[in-house]
Amino acid sequence: MFAINEIQPGRVKQLVNSAINSKLMHRLTYPHGPSRFVELFDRTAVIDETIGTISAIEHPTERSVRVSVRPNNRWNGFLAGQYVEFAMEIDGRRQRRMFSPAQSQHADGALEFTMAVNPDGVLTRHIKSSARVGDHVILGNVGGDFHLPETRPEHVVLISAGSGITPVLSMLRTLIDERYQGTVDFIHYCRSADDALYASELEACEHTLPGLRMHCIHTRAGGARFSAEQLEQMVPNYREAHTFVCGPSALLDATRTLFDEQGIGERLHQEAFGLATHATGEGESGGEIHFKRSDRTTDNNGETLLEQAEHAGLSPQHGCRMGVCFACSCTKTAGRVRDLRTGEVSGDGEEDIQICVSAPMGSVSLDI
């Protein structure tokens, strides 16, 4: 059997680690903590953050970049399909985004991230053009329930589009490592052969995993986008399988509608790479936003509280800006807010909220 956490630090490293983390070290380095001193010598030796070092950078296509990141001892592994918070410092600011490692959950060594490069994107553009081998990456929380069930189903359908391939590829590679005996249908949409990620590897996989059937669809070379008929044709027995989908919201919406209509909604697992675009609703402008701790007040324009705080000149902690990482959590002391993911409106009492996905409904007070 494979354990989740296979990456064991060497014995010596373990000893050094526990010495750094010892009670005595904490007392001697109070109040800064041992990490603030060991980082003088080695940034990756800290015990309060998972630091990775970039070990390779490749450019598989024009619009993508692949980075391999070797994590320090604090890395605890992940489940195939989950995401990792990935941060780098760019122009003095820590930029944190979510990415799904593409390697098998049983692989040790470097994590592999394949990123679609957004021409306006702060992080991916930096990695594509300026990052160097040896640069440090801060790896944050690992999470998400988008992963294979512990008892592997007999039939798995993986559907991805574009860069959405990463979490499902991780699942495929994990199944290969486990010498999976069941059936895998892998449906991948991309614009053209030039734009295809992992094309040759996927071809090779068909030989290593007997139960794998690849379906590559090039949507700008005559291939059709996802439809119920198309799925029926490629995988007639998809209703009995567990289906994992990752891609743009059109693909997520279409699969969700189909599976719900068929009454098999619970067999569909989805991952969204961005804030869902539907049914979010918005805030209500008017009134004032009061930032209590900074003693600043601004007219409420209805945007998210994170954006309004930034416009008011504050720098609240944040990460993903889409409600995933909880870095932006803070206490709302008064007023009502709408959660832009669900459209739900809160009560007006004191509670913790994620300000990146909360828009005020009139006046709101925040403890920042």
Added chain:
Amino acid sequence: MSALDNHINSFTQEQFDQIGADFDAIRRRVINDLGERDANYIRTVVKRQRQFEVGGRAMMMLPPTWPLGVASLSLSKILDNMEIGHNVMHGQYDWMGDPALHSKNFDWDTADTAENWKATHNFEHHTYTNVIDRDHDIGYGLLRMGDDQPWEPRFLLNLPLTVLLHVFFQHFVAVQNLKLEDYLVYKTKSREQLAEEFKPVWAKMRKQLAKDYVYFPLLAGPFAPLVFVGNVAANLTRNLWACSVIFNGHFPEEVEQFDESVLEHESRGQWYVRQLLGSANFEGGKLMHLMSGNLSYQIEHHLFPDIPACRYAEIAPAVRAICEKNGLPYHSGPFWKQALSTWKRIARLSLPDRLSPFKKSKAQSVDKPYTTSTDAESLPLAA
């Protein structure tokens, strides 16, 4: 009423608004320009501070290097408290998103807890700068620092208490939030209340004391007394220096104090003017600025408390220009001159006003330098 008061009182609401807009523009310019340069600067200072700390503590354990060790640890504590702690806890580097340099997480190498300090200093002192009864940094509840504070016999001890405050500065600051005078002198605080408030303070004090006076001496084995004395010296050096810097920033004779009534309807422009009148810079070289955490630019700091302090030198000419344009004072002088002026003020105020041999200079009275009515173009100061 002084000529300055008359001048400021003649400002219209529009003039105040213009001053506010001018200062806001400086602020915006810096905020938009923050980046790698500032990050590298603060990281370098932190790195040096940690090196001085490790080096200092090590060198202190051997007699030949002991003096160097004391100097090095003193330096480390001063950097830690001034250029790093004070500024990071103001949120000057929050925009970096580095948890180790975020005001929410940072704690400094002194007895005061980060939480308490952020309440008394960031909030009370910076919002109510030099407003009597609201800004507890005026005399720390211990001293008489302004003419408007009625004289009490206990203020005969103004001078010796000021010396004491310098010597035990870190511990005074640590208990500042407890407002001890309310318990000891005015009896408005109960013993139980005090004990409750003291708990978190003691938790931190204890760890600091244990580190400096138990663990590190023990680590030095036979040289334990050496390390003990060395740590006393380093803490004392930091105390004296930090306290002097802070006194210089707000108490030289020309700096004004304000009556609580100025806070009513105070506009952004008027707030800026109060910060300006209530602070004083002192001059010096690069090292002086670094060691004072750039509080040598106290005026710039009070105008823009959350702008990285390493930028104050850069924006000082623009601030000065706004002052000149509006005929506002920009208090600045050499370190020793500001210090002398401060001590003179403390001596003068230890005696009841009619007995004081020192001449009372014009600006120390509690001023209401501007009226805050919004319905009149300009109002003369109430007689």
